[in-house]
Amino acid sequence: xxxxxxxxxxxxxxxxxxxxxxxxxxxxxxxxxxxxxxxxxxxxxxxxxxxxxxxxxxxxxxxxxxxxxxxxxxxxxxxxxxxxxxxxxxxxxxxxxxxxxxxxxxxxxxxxxxxxxxxxxxxxxxxxxxxxxxxxxxxxxxxxxxxxxxxxxxxxxxxxxxxxxxxxxxxxxxxxxxxxxxxxxxxxxxxxxxxxxxxxxxxxxxxxxxxxxxxxxxxxxxxxxxxxxxxxxxxxxxxxxxxxxxxxxxxxxxxxxxxxxxxxxxxxxxxxxxxxxxxxxxxxxxxxxxxxxxxxxxxxx
Ligand SMILES: NC(=O)c1ccc[n+]([C@@H]2O[C@H](COP(=O)([O-])OP(=O)(O)OC[C@H]3O[C@@H](n4cnc5c(N)ncnc54)[C@H](OP(=O)(O)O)[C@@H]3O)[C@@H](O)[C@H]2O)c1
Numbered sequence: 001x002x003x004x005x006x007x008x009x010x011x012x013x014x015x016x017x018x019x020x021x022x023x024x025x026x027x028x029x030x031x032x033x034x035x036x037x038x039x040x041x042x043x044x045x046x047x048x049x050x051x052x053x054x055x056x057x058x059x060x061x062x063x064x065x066x067x068x069x070x071x072x073x074x075x076x077x078x079x080x081x082x083x084x085x086x087x088x089x090x091x092x093x094x095x096x097x098x099x100x101x102x103x104x105x106x107x108x109x110x111x112x113x114x115x116x117x118x119x120x121x122x123x124x125x126x127x128x129x130x131x132x133x134x135x136x137x138x139x140x141x142x143x144x145x146x147x148x149x150x151x152x153x154x155x156x157x158x159x160x161x162x163x164x165x166x167x168x169x170x171x172x173x174x175x176x177x178x179x180x181x182x183x184x185x186x187x188x189x190x191x192x193x194x195x196x197x198x199x200x201x202x203x204x205x206x207x208x209x210x211x212x213x214x215x216x217x218x219x220x221x222x223x224x225x226x227x228x229x230x231x232x233x234x235x236x237x238x239x240x241x242x243x244x245x246x247x248x249x250x251x252x253x254x255x256x257x258x259x260x261x262x263x264x265x266x267x268x269x270x271x272x273x274x275x276x277x278x279x280x281x282x283x284x285x286x287x288x289x290x291x292x293x294x295x296x297x298x299x300x301x
Pocket of ligand 1: 010011012013014015016017034035038039040041042060061062063064065080102103104105132150151152153154155159160189
């Protein structure tokens with residue numbers, strides 16, 4: 001009988017990392033270091049830890065994800081999102097390990113009218129977007145077996161995200177304004193973790209997989225405003241006491257200035273993933289309804 005795979009999960013305290021621990025538990029022996037044991041801001045220290053742990057699979061949801069703060073901390077964002085990713089990719093290539101990595105709609109400039117495909121030209125407009133793009137490129141350059149899963153608008157039960165912010169604000173404020181001219185699709189962290197586990201299982205059954213870059217988001221298209229209205233309606237229907245009487249007000253991006261530029265169109269075309277692996281991705285409304293249900297269940301006594 002072959003030994004169980006050793007799977008290193010970085011960023012296990014994050015939204016996706018938390019879900020990955022659940023999704024990957026049947027696939028091997030999990031190593032889930034915190035940042036004191038595996039600090040991505042110190043890329044030069046990572047190889048020694050990898051040599052000690054000898055993972056067969058590295059799953060890397062850890063990232064510098066503070067999009068606006070990254071504009072003031074480009075060196076730190078670069079170290080975590082690009083240099084450390086390069087170090088892990090080099091190690092994976094030299095040790096024949098599989099690397100599963102996560103990237104973002106922010107690698108695109110948002111100017112396209114329809115959904116972005118994997119091979120569309122990247123043109124990041126923010127420090128965060130550029131650092132994630134350089135991380136992707138380092139993986140490709142390393143020659144390691146890899147999956148880069150690009151996603152958008154990720155939300156989980158644990159951690160901070162737009163959905164939970166909207167629930168908190170609707171509970172405490174009688175007025176709320178939300179940007180209505182940026183489009184994309186929310187993606188549950190659990191969905192991203194389940195897709196990752198599916199790909200890992202395929203690689204464990206047969207190492208000759210179509211590796212590469214894939215888009216993974218819930219299906220359909222919405223705006224932040226429509227998404228907020230949807231979530232707040234779910235909360236109202238579930239009997240949450242809300243300070244907000246009606247729906248949030250729709251505003252333009254220019255009326256909500258933020259430090260980092262956001263893509264106007266974040267929609268990612270997932271047909272490559274769905275056709276290659278015969279996977280079905282849920283409509284964003286179903287995905288958000290399920291996520292809300294989990295959050296609602298968790299607050300019931
Ligand atoms: N959130 C989104 O909307 C979104 C959209 C598209 C793509 N993505 C990508 O999806 C992936 C997962 O995102 P997420 O939402 O799960 O992120 P998250 O909730 O912000 O979690 C980030 C994780 O990275 C860890 N981390 C940060 N700095 C670190 C360091 N120096 N050393 C080690 N670990 C460090 C954090 O640890 P601590 O708990 O110690 O801080 C945390 O566990 C990321 O690659 C992100 O770029 C996210």
